[in-house]
Amino acid sequence: MARRSDAPHDLPVGFRGYDRVSTDALLAKLDDRGAALSRERDDLSRQVSDLKREVDEYRHRSEAVADALVTAQRMALDLRANAEAEIAEQERRAYDLRALAEAEIAEREREVESAREKLVDAGNEIRAEARADATEIVREARIRADRLIDEVLDALRAYEEDADGFLSDSRTRLVSLVRELIDRIPGTAPVAPEEQPAEVETEIVAEADDAPVADSAAA
Numbered sequence: 001m002a003r004r005s006d007a008p009h010d011l012p013v014g015f016r017g018y019d020r021v022s023t024d025a026l027l028a029k030l031d032d033r034g035a036a037l038s039r040e041r042d043d044l045s046r047q048v049s050d051l052k053r054e055v056d057e058y059r060h061r062s063e064a065v066a067d068a069l070v071t072a073q074r075m076a077l078d079l080r081a082n083a084e085a086e087i088a089e090q091e092r093r094a095y096d097l098r099a100l101a102e103a104e105i106a107e108r109e110r111e112v113e114s115a116r117e118k119l120v121d122a123g124n125e126i127r128a129e130a131r132a133d134a135t136e137i138v139r140e141a142r143i144r145a146d147r148l149i150d151e152v153l154d155a156l157r158a159y160e161e162d163a164d165g166f167l168s169d170s171r172t173r174l175v176s177l178v179r180e181l182i183d184r185i186p187g188t189a190p191v192a193p194e195e196q197p198a199e200v201e202t203e204i205v206a207e208a209d210d211a212p213v214a215d216s217a218a219a
Helices: 019-185 198-218
Strands: none
Touching: none
């Protein structure tokens, strides 16, 4: 370091000590130098204070940024955790809904199968009832047909009996008429019924038998 020019041993020496003028000038110069140094010191102090303040501000900003980063990271972690929890919840709900839908589909399939079985059973019952009804109808028809046949046969028998009675009555009346006619012929003596020739009665009966046959054919 260079030696300062205003050092005390640089002052000129007088007869009775240091030179006053030079000493006063040096002191004034030292005062000015001290004042300049004080101003420089104050300026440096202000710069140091400003730097400290800036450093504090930067530190605070850094801390705020760090806090913000930590907060953002925490928020990101929370959001991620919430998102994962939400995804897990949605997956669980989807699984539950799928299981519920599958159970519902299975229940519907069981209901459809049960309904189909009921329809099949109902169809079988209807077919069985139809067969039974048809069998009953056929049986009743057969009974009615047999009854009708019996009624027709009875009517035919009654008709035959009536026809036989009618023929017998007609034959008897015809014989009586023929006898009356014979009795009325002039020159013919009345003949008792028991004395009438057998061949005449036979012819009358034959004619009586032929007459209804002709009438029936004509009818």
